[in-house]
Structures are given as C-alpha cells and as structure tokens.
Amino acid sequence: MRLGRYELKLEKRLTVSGWEAASISILAILFALALFSIIFVLAGINPLLAYREILSYAFANPFGLPPTINRFIFLLLCSFAFIIPFRAGLWNIGMAGQFYVGALAAFGVLYAFGGKVSRSADLPAEIVIPLMLLGAAVGGGVLGGIAGFLRGKLNINEIVVTMMLNFIAYWLVALMIKEGGAFMNPGGRGESFELPASVHAPLVSNVPFTLLLALGFAIYLYFLFARTKIGYQIRAHGLSPAAAQYAGVSTVKISILVFVVGGALAGMAGYHYFAAVPGVYKIARNYGYFGDLAFYGIICGLISLANPLAAIPVALLFAGLTVGGRFVQGQLSIGFGVDYALLGVLMITLVAFQFFYRYRLVLAKGPELEETVDVGVFR
Amino acid sequence: MLLEQVRHGETVLEARGITKRFPGVVANDGIHFEIRAGEIHAILGENGAGKTTLMNILFGLYQPDEGEIWIGGQQVKFRSPLDAIDLGIGMVHQNRRLVSAHSALENIILGHPKAGKILDLKRAEAEIGELCERYGFSVDLKAKVWQLAEGEKQVVEILKALYRGAKILILDEPTSALAPPETKKLLSSIQAMTQDELAIVPFITHKLPIVLAVSDRVTVLRQGKVTARLQTEGATEQSLAKEMVGREVIFRLERVKAEKGQPILQVEDLSAASDKGYLALKGVSFSICEGEIFGIAGISGNGQHELAEVLAGLRKAEAGTVWLDGTDITRASALERWRRGMGYVPAERVDVGSIGDFSLVENVTMNYYFDEDYCRGGVVRYRGIRRLTKEIVSEYSVATTGPDSKAKTLSGGNLQKLILGRVLSRKPRLLIANLPTQGLDVGATEFVRNKLIEAKKQKAGILLLSEDLDEILSLSDWVAPIYEGELMGIIPGEEARRDIVGALMAGSVTGGAAR
C-alpha cells in the first residue's frame, strides 16, 4: 500500500523487542475493549459511560473494590497455573478442575478436623489453615500431575486430558456437596457446609493473606525463569523439546513438575475463593461459574506473554472488568453473561494480534537495528 | 508444450545472463549456458557457488533479477514451479520432495492433470511400469515411500518428472546418497534416457569421477559466475577441481597417528528401534580408545542415526550394553552421560543442537547449566557462561553480532562452530560427531575437521558418523561401514580402501570384510 511518499508494507520479523511485545499486548486489549463496546451499543448504552461505570465500580467503589481484589488473587493464581506449563511448551487448560479439586481438598482437611459439625466449632487455626492451604495445593497438584505424567511419560495430548479432568472434577464437587454428599450443607441448598469462624483466613487490612501469597509467587516465578537451573530447563523445553532432551533435560520430569506446580497454584485459588474470601466461606452452589472464570487465566497468561510480573496488571484489569461487568449488567440491564462475552472477545482478538508478533507494519524503508529481548512465546 | 518434438543436439534450454542478488551477495552473476537434447550436461560448483540459486531459478522458485530463459527457441517466464513443469522441466531434488506416507504410485500421480477425479491407479501403474521397463528402473510402486531406500526414492522422483512429460531433467547431486552399485544403475538409466533425446542436467559438488564418466559437457560455476565451459573429453579430475576452487587442491588432511590408549567406549551387541518401530540397529559391537577416531561410514538411513542417539542417551537401547570408562551406562540418562564426559554433536544442528530463540549465551548454557562451576544452589551463573561464550566465539571465529544475539541469526557453518566449540569446551572423554560437516562450505568443513583432529590429540575418543567417505577415510583410525543396522567390518584406517569400504556400505559382504 502506498501512502504519499511512503510505502506501508508488512515485514517479517525474526525477533520482537520487549517493548514491542508489550505494546502489541496493550493494543490487543484496547482493541478487544473497543470491539466489545458493540455489545453496549446494541443495548443502547454509551460504551464510554459503560466502561466508566465498570471501572469506577471495580476500583473506586467500597463495595466493588474488595471483590475485585479477591477476583484478582484468583485470576493471578489461575494465570500462573497456565503460565508455568506454557513456558515448558505445554497447555494447561485444566485450571478449572484443579481449582475445584483444590477447594474439595481444603474442605476435606476441614472435614477431617471436624469442621462440618458446627459453624462455631473452635478449631486450632494455626494448624488447620496451613493444612487446608497445603491440602488445596496437593489436590490441585495431583490433578495437574496426572496430565503432566500422561503427557511426559506417554505423550498423551495434555489439552484433551486436562479438559476431561475439568469435567471429572466438576462432577466430583457435585458428588461431594449435593444430594447427600459428605460435604453437603445441612440446609440442603446444594452447597457445602460452612467454614467455622475460627478458621476464617487471616485478613491483612481486610484482604485475605492469599494476596501476599499470589504476589510472592509472581516475584518468585519471575526469578525462577530468569535465573535458575529449573527455569532454564523449563524454558529450553518450551522452545524445543528435542534440543532440551539433547541437553539432558528430562521431558518426563519437566512435564510433571510444571503441571504439578501449576495445578497446585490453581488448587490454592480454590482455597482462596471458598475459604479465604470474606462472606463466602463455603463451596458455593454456582462453583461452576468460578471454574469458568478460571479460563481467564489462559488469556491472562497469553497476553502477559507468560511473564509472571506482567500478569499482575493484566489480572488486575480483568478482575476489575469481570466484577464491574457483572455489576453494570444489573445496573444498565444488559443481558446476562457480559463477563463471558468479554472472555470470548478478548481471546479472539488476542489470536488475531498474534500476527503482529511475526510481522510488523512498516512505513518507508531503511535498515533498523535494535536491541532485542527474548519473548519467544509465540513461535 | 514447446518441446513436443526435439531433434538430437538441438538447443532445448538456454540461460542468458541470469543474475540474482540477495542482500549482501550476488548469488548468480550473468550466468549463460545452453542445454541440448540428448546430452548430459553437468553443472559443477562448490557449496556457495550459486548452484542452488540457479536451480531454483530454472525451476521457477525464484525469479531472476536480470537475464532470460529460453526454451525450445522461445523466451519464457516462470512464475512458479508449475510453469517450469508445464514447459517440460523436471526437477529431482536432493532433499526428496516426496510424501513419505504415500505409496510411490500416489506420489507419481499426485497433482497430475491426468489423474482424473476418481483415481484410476491400475491405468497409472501400467503406464509407469512401462517407463520403468524402458529405462531399467526397478521400484515397488505400491510400497510406501518411507519404506524405500534412498536410491529408490530418487527413482520415484525421476519417474514423477518423466510421467509429467519432462524433456529436461535436472538432477540435484544425483549420486550423493547412493552406494556405488546404485550409482551404476542410475548412470545406465540416465544414458538410456538420452537415447530418447532427453537432456539431463546433473548439478554436482563432489564426486568428480562420475562427472567424467558420464557427462558430455560441463559448465563450472565459482562465486556465482561461469568460470569454464568444456567438453568432458579431455578434462581431468584435477583440471575440473581447479576450475571449481580456483586454485590447486590437495585432497589431504594431516593424519595423526594414534597412541594406543585406554579404551573409553565399549559397545556390545547394541540394538535399537527406529521411530517407526522396526529394529534399525542390530547387535553392533565395537570399542574406542583414547585418541582414536572411529569412523562409521554409511548412507543415511542405515542405523547410524539411531546408533548416535542411543549412545547419547536419547533413544532406548533394545538390547546390548554400553560402557563408558568401564562403567555400564546403558540405562544412564542423557544428563548423566554429559556429566561422565560424553559430548554429542548432533546431525540436526538447528532442531536439536541449538535453540534458535535462545541467545548464544543461553545456547552455550545447554551444556553447562548442570555444571557445578556454572550453577550454584540452583542458580545459573550467566555471567560466567557469557565469558565462556565470548571465548568460544573468538576461538572458533563464529561470525555474530554478539553473545546476546539469537542463535537463529547464525548461518549453518557458524552455528556448527558454536555447537562444536561448546561441546569441545567441556573437554569430553568421548565425542560423538554425527555428520559434523554436512552442508558446510569448504572453509568451515576444514575448520571442523581440524578441530576433531585437535581433540584427538588431546586424547579424546571420537565416534565420527559420516556419509562422506572421503571424510571418513582421511580422518579415521578405524573405519566401520554400516549397512542396514549392522557393522560390515572394522578396518584399520591405513588399510581401508575406498572401493572395499564403498562396497561394504552397499551391503556387499563379499567385498572382503576384515576385522
């Protein structure tokens, strides 16, 4: 295409600099939001107004902010559950199942300590809370580990397996909390028994301690990938399994490791949502909704280019959009499921923008030399 | 079709001043030649002389920047290989262009306008059978291509071109993957084709005797230019080599006498399966001592690849035992083998030996992340590895913009130097080098071979796997031809004769197996 004296053309690129990659991701988000405003326009609402409502509720409203932060912690953990295997070249789309099983395991620990008996049971918090968290991590980790083992050892497609495990875990939760399941709420509303007040998770200025946990993981994972031996092995495996094997990296060990750790983090998200968020403190009847939200972890991981630190702002934004979206849905009487629709639009926009990691639009000619950093995520 | 009827000796294809430039190089510079019906016209040149570019232009894959192509007295333009095919040019690539999961027959009729909507395999088979008979080809048309030997695959490609009505057959390195007896058969088929006024244009790098044996005329390329056009009659191997390289060539490397040392590697009855599941390596036994180069000569697909991978710990041994310095390592992981002093230079330098999206430093890390000097408490000391990378880059003169540039920006030769430098910097007890010089230019080849000799002087045991018989014969203390997964003999380097090794590589047991 010619524009006056300049020529606009597509150019193939070998490498993408960090800033370029970041700007592509930001553009993708902005483009998706622009595309998404069609839904508001169709409902006869000014999109700018809608976005202002969404964001001000999510970030500046005393009722909106706490759910946003809780959602953020959940999304960040789910993003890591995606990012860690993704860095090794594997797809974990089983964060929903790992989340369910994590929640089940946490409540299993509680059940073992007699937590079901009464809401006012006096349990030793300093023992039960760490064990619940650990149980959640183990539960999610085991479910993830199954997929990792099958992939690493037997080369079974991890996408299909993690998806199957999602459904299995979904029905296992139903088994446990409904129709006479062991964790059933005596009130019989299809939800689990409630957490005794004595083991409510400690709050740091009204936010569950899991926030610190999630942020700590972000920093730790960043360091892990950049500096450590394990991180190097994971990255090498992600870029080229054959070359990694040549260098002595064991596909079996790496696959299991990344899926166990990823699953454990998603499992902790299960602890977080159902045992640490004030006002919930039980496996909710609509647990499937939270499982669906867990898939935001995929997009969050992809948009942040599998960078654990970059995942923080992205997860925060998506947390705000989903929480605020639900709110305006009632406020502005738009159809149900705005958060689902946004999920879809974001994902497909991201897919389209992948193109720009390999090509760039250039105006005019002229050699360019630039410092480049490794993104290597979309090959 | 411009070449419906041709008379003997008539010019069928003419290149006039073909020029093609790539950023930084002029790959073809005013190339001019003519091909006549019924002749064998060899195009000779080293790697990097511009042969590949010229071939791609003649086949319509590239468009020349300048110059014209004339076919049957008319100027033509190829927009794609299809145009070239339609005008009667057939191309037989060195990297086989065949669908390996399909039968030979399906490959030949693929995309053929005559194939019809519903496949009539019977008719096609009869027609192709006729072609086979006429030119003396024997190949099982119903067999899947992956089951065929290299020579048979080449026949399938030739048949495909002929079935498409090719009048000019371009053969890319036609004998490079063939054992001597197969070569003989091919040459007689080629001569039969010239009887039917086909023009045969082989592009050749090595194997000068073959050029002399069959061709009528030769065009020599050097650095993108035609440096000689001559009748084969009267040319000698030396004269052709001189035209090709531009100076007198001595086909000789310094041969270093090995001092008999301790055995490093012992292999007994080793067997391994291929990716397709059949037994590709069948009970191989040998041993390598300090300071020895053990050369395995074979045509690709005879189990040498599996051998290298089993020894490197990348493929399971189905049977047999491997000892490294007296320790049984048959079940050891690849990592343990690296730690014990084994070094592996794989044939697939882009897909296995390096990671394109990693920087040079990170690529060097591939062999060092587990090394206690470069990794403490689970944290990799990238600063130290960076220093090491700079040393390798300068010692091996790797042409690069710096240690932080990505490996995929390196050329093949430079990448190989980096890999070799990285592996040798570990001072391995045993080095496995699989096709270490394949596809490299003369300079890089010489460099790599000298580095192998240097490692040998430092008492490393070296297993060299190569398809290049000259490389094996000039470097090895022991020569072991491999055929269908079995070693056909283990011959001391000084006694190994070209013809005998060549015959053994082709599976001829009567060639005088010595042990």
Add this chain to the structure above:
Amino acid sequence: MWEFFARSLEASTIFTLAALGELINQRSGILNVGIEGVMLFGATLGFIAAQLSESYLLGFVVAIAIGGLLGLMHGFFSVTLGADQVVVGMGIWILGFGLTTYIGNPYTGPLGMDRIPTISGLSPFFYLGLVLVLVTWFVLSKTSLGLRIRSVGENPAVAEVSGISVARTRYLCVMVGGMLGGFGGAVYSLFYNPVWNYNFLMGWGFIALALVFFSTWNPWILLGGSLLFGTLWQLSLNPQLVLPGVMSRYLWRTVPFVTTIIVLLIMASKWFRIRWGAAKPEALGVPYLKE
C-alpha cells in the same frame, strides 16, 4: 431398552458429525482444538434461528453456515497468517464458550417445536451420519481430491510443487470441517436435547477431538468410536435404565470423561503408538507458509 438404544445412536451421531469434520481438518494438516466452540455456536445460533423462524431447516442452515464461517476464520488465522493452530483453536473454543453464553441466555428454555420425526424409530441424522462417513472415506481414499487433501496434510511443500494449492485445499477442509461441527451442534440443540441452557455442551467437542486421535484418521474406526462414546454418554445420563442403583448419578456423569482418558492410555501402548505414528498426518499443526 429400545429407547436407550435409539437415544445412544442419536448421541453417537453428534460425535460422528463433529469428529468427522475434525478428521477432514486434520487430514489436511490443520488442527482445530476448538471444535467445542464451533459446536456451541452451531447449537446456539441454530437454536435461536429455528425458534425465531419456527423452521428447523433454517436452524440447520444457520448452524452449518456459522460452522463454515468459524472454519474459515480458523483457516484465515492458521493458513493465511500461519498462526499457532493450538492458540487459534483455543481462541475459537473460548470465543464460542463466552459469546454463546451471552447470546443464548435470553433464549434459555425449551425449543417449543414439534420434534423431528424418526425413521423406523431411529434418528434421521443417524442415517445421514452413516452416509457422510461413507462419502468421507470414499473421497479421502479413492479420489484425486482425497489424494490432494492427504498430501497437503502430509507434506505441503511437496504438494505445492506438484501443482496443488495448499491454501485452497486447506481452506476447503477447514470450511467443511467447521460446517460439520456446526451441524453436529445443531443436531444436539434441535433434536437430541432441544433445550437451551448455559454451557450445555459439556465436553462433546473435546471428546470428539480425542475420537479423531483414536480413529487413526480412519472414518470407519471413528464411526465405531462414536458409537461407543454415544452409548457411554447416554448411559452416564440414564444409568438407571441399564444398571439401576450402581454408583451415584454424579459419578456416572464422569464416566465418558474417564473413559476418554483410559482410551488415550490404551492408545499410548507401543502397539498402538507405531500405527498411530504411521497414520498421523505429518504436517498436522505445522503452519505452512509459501516462500
């Protein structure tokens, strides 16, 4: 019992259609892991179109059209732009999952139309499915077009120099594949279970994907696998018909998914691996960009 049998065949048909579409995709070398999304779109839009127009025909046409469009979109990203096909497939799944939940929500509830009549007690789509399996098998193995498709899936570079347009062949396959996926979704929402509900298609598309791997890309084996899974699915919904009192109904619901994993496990055995490796289209999932 007959009822159970007939319903099982209906369920099988949905697997057959969706998996057959994916098989055609994969034979041309394109991997679409997002069939679930295609099916969700076909089911939802087909349902809405049928309900609004009170015409089954229009419902199916819309479903097939949207399936074809999604296929073309997959093609555009993975054939023309050469994007990572897994990313694209995931995108289509999540797009379908997210958007259909939003779009379909106002239509929650039964379809409210007369049921499509059966043919001698069996779903008419079952017969159609059989015919499609036969046609697919014939086209792939006996015709020139089939040879072209298989070549493109095995080695696109070779196909290209043999005079075959890789892009056009692949576009054709992804479009047909998408149409079959959309059709399968509509058979679910217009015939098998004519009620729209949030995220009703739990895992059908992913099981269909596993079925294609299981089939070693052979339409007849795929048909057999579909029958097995259709029966299992039906059993997991109505265990009391066949095995009353065994296991909780929630555990029964996990049976098809557990079985999928078990089948994949069996396929990982050496015997199967070798055959599978030989049958797998070599260029599956690998972007091909002309130089």
